[in-house]
Amino acid sequence: MSKDRWSSLPQAPVPQSTPLARAPNALLRQIFEAEDPALFVKQLSAQVLFHTIRFNGIASCAEVIELLSPEQFQSILDFDLWTKDVFEEERIWDWLELPDVADDISFLQKFLQSVDLKLIAILINRHVEVFSSEEATEAPPDHGFYSPDKGQSWVRVSGLDSHCDFLLKRLLALLFESHAELYYQLLQIPCVRTESDLEEQGFQEKSQRLASEGIPDLEWASELHSPINEQLIMERLRSPNLISPIEDIAPVPVFMHTHSLPEPLRTFFQKFAHIGELEAEVTLLVNSAVVHFNVPIYETSGLQFLIEQIRGAMNIGLEKIQELSPQSSHETILQTLGIRGVYRLGLASIFHLRILARKISEEDLHHDPRLLAIHQGLVEKFPYLPLFLEPDGTLKEEGEKLEPGNRPIQHLSDIAVIELLFHPFLNMR
Template identity: 40%
Template sequence: MNSSDVTTENLPLGGFSTQSLARMIFRAELPEHYLRALPAQSLFLAIKHNGLESSVDTLESISDSQFRALLDFDLWGLDRFNEDNFWEWLAVTDARNDLVLLQKTLRTIDLKLVSMVLAKYVDVVTFEEPTDHPPEPKYYTPDRGYTWINIRLENEHRHFLLGRLLALIFETNPNLFYQVLAVKNLETNTVLEETSFQERNVRLAAEGIPDIEHAHQLNAPLALSRAISQIGETNQLEVIADIPTVEPLVYEGSLLQPLASFLEKVHRSDECAAELSIIMNSALVHFNVELHDHHQVLDLVRRVRGAINIGLQLLVETDQVTEQGIYSALGLRGLYRAGLYPLMELRRNALKAARQTELGQDLDAIQLAILSGLTDKFPHIPSFFQSDGSIQAHDQKVKAEFKEISQLQEIHALSNFLRELAIRYDKK
């Protein structure tokens, strides 16, 4: 184990990582009442880790409110309806020879999304008097000839899934059936999507995921001088209340030093877990990471932890504040913002260097990789870049993997790298 890392199992701040929670759910080691008590986002991360098709038992066991939140997480790509994921969820409802999951989906899904799919793939012809004659071949009627439907899907499985959903809607509530078919005559899909997105964001706020404005505030870089000034003020940090702890976001992997020791000393594990949850979710919103992209989510978690660790190092290095004073005045939110400040300064300088070097001319593969990582919206560095600025690459072979920036020493080394680039091109 690296000396800068400490496993969460050794700390007061400890809980389920994505992998451990997913494993326990997959093995059915959690009782149903515990499963239903889990925050929906924790469930979602574990289910995405296991895969939907392997999570049918879990999906049947959880509450409707949890299921609705899972759909809210997975059916959107940023602010756009993700139709591919919609079909994936419909396919899961066909995993068994019953309608349990499909009925739960119908109870919980935003029907505006269903209407959007129907508007795209279903033709409807209605008659005032019933008829036995379809308007065209391939049309069928669910109501003895008043309404005729044609599903325009070449994919046979999707055709079956959509027809199955329509049949259930009709059997459950005929009036609802006619309403979802008629929506396309009343609203455009653009309006439906926008309205559905806004309503989804309101529901996500109840899960501890901030709106764009709040996320922007939580991700605003904080200068070191301002952070020190805040510690000297008498105002106490606002306590986070009613925010569910999303364990896979908080407890994933290992904690860095000196952050691990800091959390031990402040001894407020519940508050810290709640703070980390809101910080992580605010970063997901601010940096436009799709909630259903498991790899990107966990990658951002590591970058956020790195920023918090850097913020702590910056303040401790000043010798002007105590650790208790730091937490009371700034909390982990302030440390995160303080760590973002030098990271975003690196990014600004890297973007300037990229312009000066005329989009990478005269740079070798290693320099290009470093510059590419630093110009990312949330800067990170190639895995071959060491804390002291040395390069661990064999025969100039550059690995594509990137890692978070987590140490103040790395900030200094990267600043020197950019400074040398600037000097080099200023001379040209």
């Protein structure tokens, strides 16, 4: 690529950062300082509590976990133990360690009251061998078996490291001591139901529970991510009809207040920061993006980058509206489009880049690793840019290497940069 193409690119606005407090830290302090912490926690949504616990760490939040209702705890586990329709076994051990952190075995009892027992049955299916007979036996059937009931049944835990082996044995012991009938039922479930059947039913029930927490199903998430064209935007801006309000969504403030905000979105958010409905709408969009783009909600870095991408689309939507209808006030935009309409307009521009990039073969770019790296981000389901590509189109280098990492597409000028860079390759085909 010639130097001229890199040096003749449009300029982008300089992003600004909003010096707002990190909500999970602030919320944890509020809980501890509240006059009645139990009542304070009871009034919080499970999703807000989940992000607070995961941000600060389970060990630091033992006192908060102790105050959770069974329903709140169940929803938190639903958020934490699943990636889409897959039970993430490695994440359950953090919760089984809680009695050691808090020095209180009652935490394990609280966990059993809230966890989906089908997940415990899956653990048993994967790691517990069961031997039982009509009459009690004194000798174990093989090395490693032990009996909690004087030889009536024998179990052996396998396939785990020593720490997880201990955690699972302790869980089984508590089950036997406090819920013997349930203990035997769980041991027998793998004999009559397959792991895939248990996981599928668990996923369906988990999805139903999380719907009440504001997590859209796949169909609604897809609808919220369908791009909207400029003509429809203009019709809505001129229409006296107001957009339907978001209902039954508990806002998650961290989605709106944590990271850097580009302009004009920064001004827009600051103007309407007092409106809870805007927070609820942003929460809905983040939750729908988690579903649509299949981003595990417990992965902090992945979720943070997704939020930045969402904000980028919102910002591009606002920039586009300023071009199309400069006379439209922020109040009109919020009332007729909502931030979700703005977002979908921004997605139209971003997804246009994906369509453009997919028309270009990587073979056409092999001569320039920089273009190839940009192309690889653009063909993703939610396109992004490499960090080494500055908003003004110049390259950021560290020594002789390009800066690693990625950044969201945040401005119309980002789109103009990409169109200018890749337009010559469209004419090659």
